[in-house]
Amino acid sequence: MPTATDYIRILPEIVLSVWGMAIMFVESLLPEDRSRKDLGIFAAFGAVAAIAATVYQAQPQFAGFGFNHVLRVDHFSIFFHLVVLLVTLATILMSLDYLPLQKIDFGEYYALVILGAVGMCLMSSAVELVLIFIALEISSIASYILSGFRRSAAVSTESALKYFLLGSFATGFFLYGIALLYGATGSTNIFDIALILGKANHVEALAYLAVALIFTGLAFKVACAPFQIWTPDVYEGAPSPVVALMSTAPKAATFAVLIRIVFEAASPNLFWVIWVAAALSMSVGNVGALLQSNVKRMLAYSSIAHAGYLMVAFASASNRDLAISSAMFYSAAYAAMNLGAFAVVTQMAGSGEGYLQMDDYSGLGKRSPVLAAVFTFFLLSLIGIPITGGFFAKFYIFSTALRTRLIWLTLIGLVNSGVGSYYYLRLIVRMYMYEPRAEIPVPPVRLGMGLAIAISLIATLWLGVLPNAVLHYTQGMPSAIAVR
Amino acid sequence: MTIPISWYLLLSAFLFACGVMGFLIKRNIITIFMSIELMLNGVNLSFIAFATRFGTLDGHIFVFFVMVVAAAEAAVGLAIIISVYRTRETLNVDRVNLLKL
Numbered sequence: 001m002p003t004a005t006d007y008i009r010i011l012p013e014i015v016l017s018v019w020g021m022a023i024m025f026v027e028s029l030l031p032e033d034r035s036r037k038d039l040g041i042f043a044a045f046g047a048v049a050a051i052a053a054t055v056y057q058a059q060p061q062f063a064g065f066g067f068n069h070v071l072r073v074d075h076f077s078i079f080f081h082l083v084v085l086l087v088t089l090a091t092i093l094m095s096l097d098y099l100p101l102q103k104i105d106f107g108e109y110y111a112l113v114i115l116g117a118v119g120m121c122l123m124s125s126a127v128e129l130v131l132i133f134i135a136l137e138i139s140s141i142a143s144y145i146l147s148g149f150r151r152s153a154a155v156s157t158e159s160a161l162k163y164f165l166l167g168s169f170a171t172g173f174f175l176y177g178i179a180l181l182y183g184a185t186g187s188t189n190i191f192d193i194a195l196i197l198g199k200a201n202h203v204e205a206l207a208y209l210a211v212a213l214i215f216t217g218l219a220f221k222v223a224c225a226p227f228q229i230w231t232p233d234v235y236e237g238a239p240s241p242v243v244a245l246m247s248t249a250p251k252a253a254t255f256a257v258l259i260r261i262v263f264e265a266a267s268p269n270l271f272w273v274i275w276v277a278a279a280l281s282m283s284v285g286n287v288g289a290l291l292q293s294n295v296k297r298m299l300a301y302s303s304i305a306h307a308g309y310l311m312v313a314f315a316s317a318s319n320r321d322l323a324i325s326s327a328m329f330y331s332a333a334y335a336a337m338n339l340g341a342f343a344v345v346t347q348m349a350g351s352g353e354g355y356l357q358m359d360d361y362s363g364l365g366k367r368s369p370v371l372a373a374v375f376t377f378f379l380l381s382l383i384g385i386p387i388t389g390g391f392f393a394k395f396y397i398f399s400t401a402l403r404t405r406l407i408w409l410t411l412i413g414l415v416n417s418g419v420g421s422y423y424y425l426r427l428i429v430r431m432y433m434y435e436p437r438a439e440i441p442v443p444p445v446r447l448g449m450g451l452a453i454a455i456s457l458i459a460t461l462w463l464g465v466l467p468n469a470v471l472h473y474t475q476g477m478p479s480a481i482a483v484r
Numbered sequence: 485m486t487i488p489i490s491w492y493l494l495l496s497a498f499l500f501a502c503g504v505m506g507f508l509i510k511r512n513i514i515t516i517f518m519s520i521e522l523m524l525n526g527v528n529l530s531f532i533a534f535a536t537r538f539g540t541l542d543g544h545i546f547v548f549f550v551m552v553v554a555a556a557e558a559a560v561g562l563a564i565i566i567s568v569y570r571t572r573e574t575l576n577v578d579r580v581n582l583l584k585l
Contacts, residue, residue, distance in 0.1 A: 130546055137553045141560050148564055154571040155582050160564045162583075165516060168557055169507055172523035175550065176500055179530040179543075183493075186538045188546065233583040 116142030159237025174217025363436025
């Protein structure tokens with residue numbers, strides 16, 4: 001029988017589910033011509049309540065397995081809960097004025113964001129493959145719908161279609177991997193699988209195949225090469241706040257699943273597969289981004305490159321503790337800075353998302369100095385300049401790789417960082433050195449958007465100036481995770 | 485005479501491969517979507533076969549969840565396909581190409 005403690009271990013998910021259903025219910029009662037902004041503010045309070053629930057859950061007496069070893073609350077899950085929930089909160093805040101502007105002011109939007117967050121939170125605490133699968137699908141299905149939310153715009157529906165088809169295709173691979181892993185070990189619990197695989201003298205070929213299939217499925221979801229083709233199209237067509245969400249929160253959650261499977265399930269070593277995926281992803285992402293003139297597409301390629309940097313941590317798997325903590329740190333830093341960058345893009349896009357070309361950013365430094373300065377800060381963080389979160393994130397990843405003697409992968413990564421800085425700097429130069437184009441209006445920053453940008457700005461700066469607290473937290477995790 | 489488990493696994497792999505092939509070569513969105521369903525059902529057969537071999541219920545339970553998720557995916561997928569048809573009036577993936585790949 002589940003105990004009261006079990007329910008506390010899923011308290012954030014319960015709060016979010018209740019909130020999401022309440023939004024759906026209230027939405028159907030509201031008169032059609034009424035603004036849905038209040039509903040959005042209500043949703044933002046839901047995200048805050050879930051953060052409070054996570055903080056409550058973080059007390060030591062609630063750590064441990066819940067519901068008969070289906071999920072597990074530990075440093076790791078709390079960390080990713082906070083990342084996901086803060087991203088959710090910021091996404092809701094930046095959508096408050098975006099939705100009426102695009103004439104898609106529907107309450108379901110907020111419900112979908114909140115319910116998608118349920119899936120992402122569960123992904124970070126699940127240790128049973130059944131629950132991981134369901135959680136992954138909850139978050140994916142919510143993002144399929146959200147990416148097609150500008151449903152009268154052909155680009156948006158096309159983006160939803162591509163995301164849906166390729167996402168479900170990836171799910172098929174992930175699921176087949178789980179089936180084979182179940183066949184190889186007779187269990188679907190990550191810790192039982194770890195025990196069984198740990199005891200076996202030699203690893204069956206079936207287990208290798210299984211983990212490779214699972215990796216394929218998850219690599220699709222995090223946009224890691226060679227499974228990245230969908231990314232630029234989907235990011236270009238989907239509404240900007242949705243891209244801010246889906247390029248950060250589900251990615252962080254999927255990396256959480258990948259950490260659980262690669263490091264905890266003691267799964268067969270896929271070193272070379274991960275090595276190649278990391279090197280390829282960094283190169284394809286950065287070279288692809290060089291060729292783009294659309295800011296959203298450029299950031300999409302940049303997110304492929306960043307998935308590659310993160311994969312470097314997975315290639316350092318033999319240095320387990322360091323690898324886990326640097327991967328966690330990177331997920332958080334990447335979420336903060338990318339969220340901020342897409343918040344600025346959302347602000348600039350205007351009605352009908354008309355202003356997305358690099359040209360449209362010319363002279364932004366004169367037209368709107370604050371917005372330009374903030375965007376510059378996020379771009380510098382994406383490059384990896386000191387005092388931003390991006391710097392320490394990259395620093396830990398590559399120092400871990402060097403300690404694991406991955407000289408070549410580190411070199412490829414550093415060369416790629418150099419290439420990458422070119423296209424970020426090009427945008428910055430455009431903002432400050434070019435003459436402004438007068439016909440493009442810069443709308444005033446509203447309160448919700450301001451708060452969203454502030455959240456990502458503070459998070460990026462905090463991770464860049466005082467990384468120790470977060471780093472210490474991530475390092476406390478690996479030892480806690482190993483204990484059954 | 486009972487049929488050995490490996491036959492079921494082979495059939496399951498075959499169904500999965502058919503799904504993958506269908507996904508890659510078919511051009512009609514509905515057919516592509518059906519290919520994905522075929523992949524999922526191929527996997528289901530694997531789960532059942534393994535569950536029978538181990539004599540445990542885990543695999544059976546997994547299949548139920550997969551079916552539920554597939555149903556949810558079908559609902560969302562068909563809705564997306566309808567909205568694509570409304571804006572584009574075609575169900576050929578090659579003509580749904582506003583975003584360059």
